[in-house]
Amino acid sequence: MDKEAFLARVGEYHKGGWRLALINATTVPSPDETTAGVFELSWAFAKDLEFETIRENIVLADEVPSVSDFFGAAFLYENEMRELFGINVTGIGLDLQGQLYKTSIKIPFSHAAVKARLEARGAATAAASGKKA
Amino acid sequence: MANPFRLPMAPRTIRNLFSKPATRRYPYEIRARFEGARGTIKFDVETCNYCMLCARRCPAAAITVSRDERTWSIEHLTCIGCNVCVEVCNKNSLSMSTDSKSVHTHAEVGPQGQRPGHEEWHGAAPEPAVARAPAG
């Protein structure tokens, strides 16, 4: 991920008076064991009637810079991304150090956790169809 | 500084002195539910053909159907009242009644120790199939 270019784009939005609407992360399950799992990150900006998004695809090892310098309200989204997805976001304005969410499963959207849920679903559907037939 | 002698609630307060209370003395007075309100699912065992569509489409997995054993059961307290089962049943065996699900009606544990709110039906055995001559 090209951090300089990304932050420059975010700066453009800030200068143009856009508002930060959402920072989202999606766990994309990897097709096989060898490829690293990808996270699709979206930064969505809104201004009056328009809505635009920046999309970056990263892997777990990547460092994601915080946009808190431009948009102070970003700290909530970035803390959430760190705690629920395990993504390494650096330089968050108000860093809650893992205390924002209290979940029973740590990092519930990590690739391992998502894979476990998909496998559990596969097993449950197989058992149910075996029982119902 | 606003006028402390202005009493905007006064007309309402005086009206309340002479009208009946806004609340109902539940459980001695119970309001009848409106027509079309979501309540409990009712099942007609005579018309069911055990196609299992209701069990497959229930979002809460509240309905269990067994085609071989001709049983149909529902957990009323798991049911979310979404009405999908009523919509998909092509034999019109299911309907939504306006009876509320309350602790009064669904608190007892079933005779075989089933969960409170469990309702089970056993249908008649199907007609024996006509034996077919083997092909070829």
Added chain:
Amino acid sequence: MKRTIIPFGPQHPVLPEPIVLDLILEDEKVIDAIPTIGYIHRGLEAMVDRVEFTEMGFVVERICGICSFMHGMGYCVALESIMSVEVPDRARWLRIIWAEISRIQSHLLWLGLGADAFGFENLFMHCWRMREEILDIFEKTTGGRIIHSVNRIGGVKRDISDSELIAIVAKLDELGKTFDATAKVFASDASIRHRLSGVGILSMADARAVDAVGPMARASGVRMDTRLTGQNLYDQLEFEPILEAAGDCLARVVVRMREVRQSIDLVHQMVDKMPKGEGLPLENKPRGNPSGETFTRLEQPRGEVVYYVKANGSKYLERFRARTPTFANIPAMIKLVKGCDLADVPNIILTIDPCISCTER
């Protein structure tokens, strides 16, 4: 100067929602507030792995009881956009009629809670008595008071006959008269004015800097309303977002009161403009599985809600995200709470209209 840390919430006598804040105080003034989320976190977004996309609508509806209708509608609108489903006209009108009635109900609930928070319990009861009329309308038309379950991908499941619509409009007009009498209390009562006027001022520049949404931003003079984008048939209605300039707690109360009146007027317009007749189609069932991604925005009573849905061609969605307006207003709340007295904290928290079930999903 001694610093103390007071845990505020999740249970507190004046708190309407289980928000968790650690307040750092110096004497009686609040220096900082640190939020924590997790008391109501149910992991509903993780349920996309287990619940099929046709059934996910029921889960999304149940994210919150106050905002329930708009969540269901937003989910269905997002999936209709992915699957390119054309929703029948009457269904679209019915949806926004229910949405505006839901807005009235939500604001009445909040006005009651606001009154309760500064001790005016009688007014709280009056607001909720009016709200009961709205919930009766919902029970008659959708079958449920709080959770409606009428939205499906492709349309709605129940119809409201034309005569019923006229009766609903008449009932709303009657409610409007009772509401005006109560609104006068909010606006002119001396004790309310004393507690709310001049407290928690958010200037227009600050509202823009912290990305506040909804009535929170509109009370500071920022002209922001997702309904202005004209989606979901709002381009056929005439309305102007309600703005106030003061930016204090009283301005936020006034904005919500005027929005109740505006919603009653909008329902009038909708009933006039919608296609009339019996037996019009209500649902256009989609075929197959969704594939693609979309962002959908709606105007919930608390502000702009953004839904992000990503589907990959199977019957399970890959990602569903609801960024609710309270989530966007929490930085604004933290900014307001810094520097105020401890006694004003519950009032300020209440005037952002927190809905913690929505925030924590």
